[in-house]
Amino acid sequence: MRAGPTLILHRYINRQVFMTTVLVTFILVMVLVSGRFIKYLAEAAAGQIAADALFLVMAFRLPEFLQMILPLSLYIAILLVLGRMHMDNEMVVLRAGGQGDGRVVRSLIVPALVAMSVIALFALYVTPQGDAEVNRIFEEQKGRSVLELLTPGRFHVKGDDDNQRATYAESLNREEGVLESVFVADASFSSEEAGRLLTVWARSGNLVQQDGISYLELTDGYQYQGKPGEADYREVAFEKARVRIGSERSSSRPPEVRGRSTLDLIDDGGNQAMAELAWRWSLVLTVPIMCLAAVPLSRVNPRQGRFLRMIPAVLGYMLYVGLLLTMRSWIAEVPGSERPWYYSMGLIHLIAGFAVFMLYFGDRLKPRRARA
Helix, strand or coil: CCHHHHHHHHHHHHHHHHHHHHHHHHHHHHHHHHHHHHHHHHHHHHCCCCCCHHHHHHHHHHHHHHHHHHHHHHHHHHHHHHHHHHHHCCHHEEEEEEECHHHHHHEEEEEHHHHHHHHHHHHHHHHHHHHHHHHHHHHHHHHHHHHHCCCCCEEEECCCCCCEEECCCEEEEEEEEEEEEEEEEEEEEECCCCCEEEEEEEEEEEEECCCEEEEEEEEEEEEEEEEECCEEEEEEEEEEEEEEECCCCCCCCCHHHCCCCCCHHHCCHHHHHHHHHHHHHHEEEEEHHHHHHHHHHHHHHHHHCCCCCHHHHHHHHHHHHHHHHHHHHHHHHCCCCHHCCCCHHHHHHHHHHHHHEEEEEEEHCCCHHHHH
């Protein structure tokens, strides 16, 4: 049984849109992942996160990247595919055969539904779980010891404006958990002990746990205490000494709003919960709106090139998403009882829908003389 011309058109457009969407998504994901990976790699080099946790963090962040990139990738793919069809005069042939914009829009129903389903799955279920796992990993990294995060041959500095600690080890035996040639310096910048420095050198050190607190047990070393430049200092030799390098781990703290499930956000009903919930649904609603907008925006003159409207079209998408992000921040800050009626993401979608309506029917609403 032979397929009709409408089905052939749908298959042709769907195949082109699918292939282009996959290619654009791959490129954008590589760019975004590379930038984020470099940031995490710098934190690992500074000792803030273990190197073996990098790939786990990136894997859990991937659904969040995809739910942000997929609407833009589909939007760009439709612009490229339909723009090429205008350049090759294929759209002229389709219109001559009675296949207008309505047929093209119906051809995009399947890609739009697939994209909406994937984004809904990620935004409402997969991404919150991934964010929760990322938060858990970072909390574990905060409680990890210097022994686990220290890079041999480099200084590891931690602290705040009042007190800072620098730790250095010449080498690290990870199998036995022993640091060799350990140097620890505590500097105080508070008003009472400003400039006082406590320095410890030891031949070796290993990690010990006591009452849930991590200590670095140093062996065969010296302790120096005093202010640099002054002769009044103390030198103490020791066989064993302990330096506290970790805080007592508390019980599990409540997860961030991004890492909470959709059902928890619905039951919560707070400002931040409602803002996050509205943002997740907004990601799904951007797909049909931008698919409809891509059809009229892809109309180009063959003499002008199909990339003529690409830049303003992408800028329009960025403005759309930027307004949604701004509205999410406003909803999270203003209580529901004091929130104006226009503090709603639905208003942003209505404005975007009206803009799409004007793209299709704006010329018909003009006076005949203006159209002429």
